[in-house]
Amino acid sequence: MNGRAVNVAIVGTGVIGAGWATHFLAQGFAVTATDPADGAEARLREWIDGNWPAVERLGLADGASRQNLTFTADVGAAVRHADFIQESGPERLDIKHALIANIEAAAKADAIIASSSSGLSVSEMQAGARHPERIVLGHPFNPSHIIPLVEVGGGRLTAPDNVAKAMAFYAATGKKPIRIDKEVKGHIANRLQVALWQEAISLVQRGVASVEAIDAAIAYGPGLRWALLGPFLNLHASGGSGGVTHLLQHLGPAQREWAKDLGTYPASDDYIETIAKGVDAELAPYDFPEMLRQRDELLIQLLDAKRNLSQIP
The missing domain is CATH 3.40.50.720 (NAD(P)-binding Rossmann-like Domain)
Incomplete structure (x- = not known):
């Protein structure tokens, strides 16, 4: 071709x-x-x-x-x-x-x-x-x-x-x-999403934060960086002069402890009503179709900007 x-x-x-x-x-x-x-x-x-x-x-x-x-x-x-x-x-x-x-x-x-x-x-x-x-x-x-x-x-x-x-x-x-070099269920990006959703659902179930707070935590925090650089490059950037090696050596022990406390995906569908109510509450002040239109507009602006930056992968 x-x-x-x-x-x-x-x-x-x-x-x-x-x-x-x-x-x-x-x-x-x-x-x-x-x-x-x-x-x-x-x-x-x-x-x-x-x-x-x-x-x-x-x-x-x-x-x-x-x-x-x-x-x-x-x-x-x-x-x-x-x-x-x-x-x-x-x-x-x-x-x-x-x-x-x-x-x-x-x-x-x-x-x-x-x-x-x-x-x-x-x-x-x-x-x-x-x-x-x-x-x-x-x-x-x-x-x-x-x-x-x-x-x-x-x-x-x-x-x-x-x-x-x-x-x-x-x-x-x-x-x-x-x-993808090796077949795995859900491929790559969906598996990464599921890992995040699993913990997000767990945090709501455990009463740690609301659906709205968790969405904000990603949309106004790491999500902004993830749109520009992937997780490994962001780790590298957070490690200062020592890069990813220093970062993982420094935070690795704490991250291992946090990982032990991560939630598991719910075994039944009982959680869905709670999440749906949280989403409805978050969307109440907004026009969702217009939100999606504005999201797509921002995506296009971001892609335009990234195309003009020679040092962004």
Whole structure:
């Protein structure tokens, strides 16, 4: 593909699939989307229209146009001429297997099939496939038309060259692909999120702080630094002249003690009502759709700023 593809197929047009469709259209590709749900085409076009101002702000490639979208309910027709196929179906292994079988029945033998799966392993998804060597993970982050991260990896039967091709393709479209070297449930970023959510829920359950206070602790504290540098580089920056080595030697004993006191994920759903009430209370003074619109605007401003800083990874 030489880092780019001409024809992209989107299989599954929910929120993630719609974000992918927006992104690839903004990159100037011809996109064919498919989804069997009633009203899927109308919803997809509405979502793309809603997403378009954001990608315009991020910058459109030559030839970018919403008119380059074709929709069909026929999976075979959608993938027949595709060079790159982004599968974003429901997070169920039986559905993934059925989708991959339908895709492979019509797709070109060298077309890469990338799954947006947030937790399933590629090895599980490629079981029984006719060409398992071209099935890869291409897991985005929501909103996927704005957030650059894509987690890329292969399964036991994936050809390493196809993982490399997927990495190059995503990078050429302006994404920030990271390679997963070993399959693990939930991949990388979701596992890091779950670790934080686990402790956040525990702190609420233990009466340490409110939902609102915990959100503020991240949004006005480490979250601001995490948006610029990752956890290890932030540790290094906190260590002064001794860097991460000094920091871990200095705080390591205390952190080990804190780690022993961390909560575990609740064994039942009893906690959900408490968290939901806390979220409702936090949102009471605000217009949530407008909050999300402003969030996306700030994300775009941040990405614009980061692009202009040569020493920010």
